[in-house]
Amino acid sequence: MVRAFVLVNSETGFEKENLETIKSQSNVKEAFRVYDAYDLIVLVEEQDETQLKEAIFHRIRKLKRIKATLTLPFG
Numbered sequence: 001m002v003r004a005f006v007l008v009n010s011e012t013g014f015e016k017e018n019l020e021t022i023k024s025q026s027n028v029k030e031a032f033r034v035y036d037a038y039d040l041i042v043l044v045e046e047q048d049e050t051q052l053k054e055a056i057f058h059r060i061r062k063l064k065r066i067k068a069t070l071t072l073p074f075g
Contacts (some may be wrong), residue, residue: 001075002046003043015040019040
């Protein structure tokens with residue numbers, strides 16, 4: 001099992017919409033709105049590193065109104 005925190009920067013005004021969309025994904029264990037350089041912090045969990053990259057690059061970063069992400073893998 002591999003996990004990562006993903007910090008997400010949304011377009012202004014779409015933070016709540018992005019949070020709800022991201023929270024609905026099965027690989028997302030936790031997701032919270034934060035206030036600073038990033039708008040959301042997301043805990044993603046997958047079986048291996050390849051699936052983790054797939055989840056981040058194709059299910060989070062490809063969402064409309066996502067400006068940037070920062071991935072912090074652990075465990």
